[in-house]
Amino acid sequence: MQQKHFWRFVIGLALMTMATALGQSEADPPVSDTLAVADTAAISVPAPLPVTNLIARDKPNDRGYGISLSWDLSPDDTGGTQSVLGYRIMRSTTPDGPWDSINVAGSGDALYDHIGPRHEGDSGYFPDHTDMYYRVDVLTADPGVAVSSGVVGPVQSRGQWFNTARTVVFLFMIAFCGLVIWFVTHARRGKDLYVRPLAGIEAVDEAVGRATEMGKPILYLCGLGDAAEVPTIASFTILGRVAKRVAEYQTQIIVPCRDPIVMTVAQEVVKTAYSDAGRPDSYNPDSVFFLTIEQFAYVAGVNGIMLRDKPATNVYMGKFYAESLIFAETGTMAGSIQIAGTDEIPQIPFFFVACDYTLIGEELYAASAYLSREPVLLGSLKAQDYAKAAIIVFAILGFLATNVSALGGPEWLAGFVDLFQVRE
Amino acid sequence: MEFWNFFWTTVAAFFTLATFSFLYKDNPLYKIAEHLVVGVSAGFFVMVLWHTTLVPNLIDRLADGRWIYLIPLVLGLMMWFRFSKKLSWMSRYPMAVYIGIGAGVAIPLEMATKVIRQLNGMMRPIDWENFFGAGWLDVTAGFSGILLFVGAIAGLIYFFFSKAHTGVFGGVAKFGLWILMLGFGASFGFTVMARISLLINRIQFLDNEWISNAFDSSNEHYTVMYPILFWLVILGLVAYIVYEIIAYRRRGPEETAGTT
CATH class of the missing domain: 3.40.50 (Rossmann fold)
Structure with a gap:
């Protein structure tokens, strides 16, 4: 009985080795777009469907050197054959390659920010204002089975002068600076x-x-x-x-x-x-x-x-x-x-x-x-007090808005709170 | 544990006990520990500064041809003009740049993290289910949300400086101060517990690393020098305690008590 199991094991091992060797030899050439490369009959890992709707764009509100990628998950990720292990991000300076592997996103991830270092010579550096092309390969448990998306690009990274996600900080700073200038001016005129x-x-x-x-x-x-x-x-x-x-x-x-x-x-x-x-x-x-x-x-x-x-x-x-x-x-x-x-x-x-x-x-x-x-410091102090008063007013309004909304009031009231969110 | 490892462990144990001796009063053992740690750390800082700041952030970058880093180099060199009576004014420029940049970076950051994010955090919905509806289970949880909001508002009112804290305004400010004190009390207890754990860690070091190894004959490197080193430290401490007792009897408590 034990001998029978031993021979089953040897035959199984031999089949697995052959399948892996076949998979490796097929995987060596570049993976073509939307083409599954696998001997599915031999290794029983079905080729997944590729990602769709791949979009590459400059990462907004950053210092440059960043590209944001988004895609629709492979239908075989959360459903279908569920054979997706992850997504390999590939980048090139031409649409035809050669392709560099940037990173691997996990299964279920449909977003990836490719952020490079700022200094030429550092590992992974890519310059701003330069055409880049991206594609996403769907990976499975078998290294020989990888399905590529279509190539997107060209896309260029660039830095932004104004971070729109922090507009609220800018407005608060403007208001606060205005108050400081106002009160400093008054203090300098001799107002006690x-x-x-x-x-x-x-x-x-x-x-x-x-x-x-x-x-x-x-x-x-x-x-x-x-x-x-x-x-x-x-x-x-x-x-x-x-x-x-x-x-x-x-x-x-x-x-x-x-x-x-x-x-x-x-x-x-x-x-x-x-x-x-x-x-x-x-x-x-x-x-x-x-x-x-x-x-x-x-x-x-x-x-x-x-x-x-x-x-x-x-x-x-x-x-x-x-x-x-x-x-x-x-x-x-x-x-x-x-x-x-x-x-x-x-x-x-x-x-x-x-x-x-x-x-x-x-x-x-x-x-x-x-x-x-000193008038400058006294004026700043007075301005701080007014800023605190404004904060108290906003806090009360926000508290009322979010609670009225939670108790069945109009939903737009909850949107008031979002005005005071500082996003990354 | 090899002998030299044990030797340095004994040195560490000696300075641990020397530092603890400060609980009695300022004494020669504490002074040795104090001067050594101040001197060693100052010297160590110079090397750390050289290897972690100057070399990677300035010298390496200049060597890579990033000439923009000549600006901080020049500003840094200008600091040395402090040693010249005539040109010491030049050292004020790098200081002004440093503080100006620091404030410029810090102020928007503080505004975002310590003002706007906190403001946003105050705008949380209360879990009304705790008061009515299907809940009726945890009224205190519902009240804690209201208390947090009211406490935050009252705390802010306490920090109004351009209005006298009198009347209703003063009452709210006082309530705010009470809320602050409650928070400080909780923070105090929490931190004291953390400090106790640090003390336990040090006592464990003395026990596990020092005393145990001093008498661990199963150690393959063990020699008679291990307990000798241990007893030398103990004898030194005992000798000092005896000296203090004699000094106390000769001169009286007022002169020897020192700090206490």
């Missing part, structure tokens, strides 16, 4: 713009005074963000104010930096603040220094400064991550008054529990306007 008091910022002067009385320095951290990040930029403004007070009171400031560019900007800010206070000679360039860029090594260094120099006040303004509680806890142990502000939501609770004053999120940006009283 009210800013509600922020406890954390009002404490800055008190904290500088305390440091002066105690004869101890003020430690100021600009956070772990880059110089170009918005919270770091806000932090520079607050640093300018603190440094000016420090210069006026003739006390000392220590600014250890984690980023070399942040250090450079912070040096400029502190130097300018000393000049503004009329004490340029008191400025010590070594008070703003680079420590290290590695996060927890920076934390270790700052902790050491806190414990050895025992600053009277620690000010943390900017972008902070996992080190926030370590800073704040060490500062508490060192007996310093602590004022913190960050827009990193997960870190705010840590500052809350360990600092005397905490600026929550946007208060950090408001603080810079509140401190400097």
Whole structure:
């Protein structure tokens, strides 16, 4: 009985080997359009029907170097013989080939974006404004069975100047910039713009005074963000104010930096603040220094400064991550008054529990306007408030529209929500 | 584990314990760990910067003939004018370009992700089935949708800066602050749990990687040096603790307690 099974296995193996060899020899020549190449009788994988309605066009709203392909699935993909394993995307610079295999899309996929690198010489590069031809081969479990679609083209890729999918962002930016210009103009004309008091910022002067009385320095951290990040930029403004007070009171400031560019900007800010206070000679360039860029090594260094120099006040303004509680806890142990502000939501609770004053999120940006009283910043703050009011109105309208629509109201109301969708 | 692997594991264990000693106070062991990690990381950063930024993003591209990269090269070189008193003003130009480009890229991105997408997220339909109809099953789930919307609006009102928080407006702002605090509390608990898992990971390192290997005689590379290294570290720590106790008795708690 076992011997019988063995011979069946040997014969089956021999037949499979022959079938594979036949399939391979037929597959070697280029696959012609809409022509199935297979010995279906030998391997029992039926040739599927080709894809239809293949469309190739420049990928919209991109930087170029992208072609979007779409097609109707082979009838043998989800139905029919269900023999489709995937779709091989082929590309050529002429309609007659030679063809390059770009990628394989899975069965059921009817879309593919062919996106190449921008730089000549990189693997897969293809230039913009150059004719390209595409076809899609339907693949089966048998490598010898592949059915090609018709060739489409020529098609050229090109970059777009305007991303229409982000029109809503553009309109919001225009509206917001308009508000900012309007209020800045009003502030420059001398109109008094009210800013509600922020406890954390009002404490800055008190904290500088305390440091002066105690004869101890003020430690100021600009956070772990880059110089170009918005919270770091806000932090520079607050640093300018603190440094000016420090210069006026003739006390000392220590600014250890984690980023070399942040250090450079912070040096400029502190130097300018000393000049503004009329004490340029008191400025010590070594008070703003680079420590290290590695996060927890920076934390270790700052902790050491806190414990050895025992600053009277620690000010943390900017972008902070996992080190926030370590800073704040060490500062508490060192007996310093602590004022913190960050827009990193997960870190705010840590500052809350360990600092005397905490600026929550946007208060950090408001603080810079509140401190400097500059028309540009005050105008921006006022514009932000109006923008927030508009957002609240839109949110309420959108909420009502989507819920009325969900409760059986007119469907066009749900379309209102789509106006605020940012597509990729 | 081979001997030199165990040696470096022992070094790592020593610095782990030295860092933990900060929980007592600032001390020489912590200072050694601190200065080493700051110095090593600063030096390491220079090499990382060279190999991952300057070489692939500047030198290789210039070598490929992409001359547009001469602009960042010149801007980078201008930063060095900081060391000249007369020409230090030139270093402000690359800084201005850097911050300007950063802000220009960040602002539309922030507008898209932190304003418009959030606004769109607020416009969600409530699952009214929870209140009436066939549902009547989970009223709290229905309320959570309403609470999220109302909380988001109240939170926004808290961040109005050009109007005093008084009267009804102040009440809504206060409700917004409460909502924020609820969120912060949940976030705090969640993050503390994550930190505890980091501590557990470090304790597991000491146990599995260091202590276990120090006494694992089934290790084919095992020698008497393994436990000797282990006990050297332990003895060093014990010696320091004894020294601190003696210092505490001689000088009193106020001078030795340091930070606490």
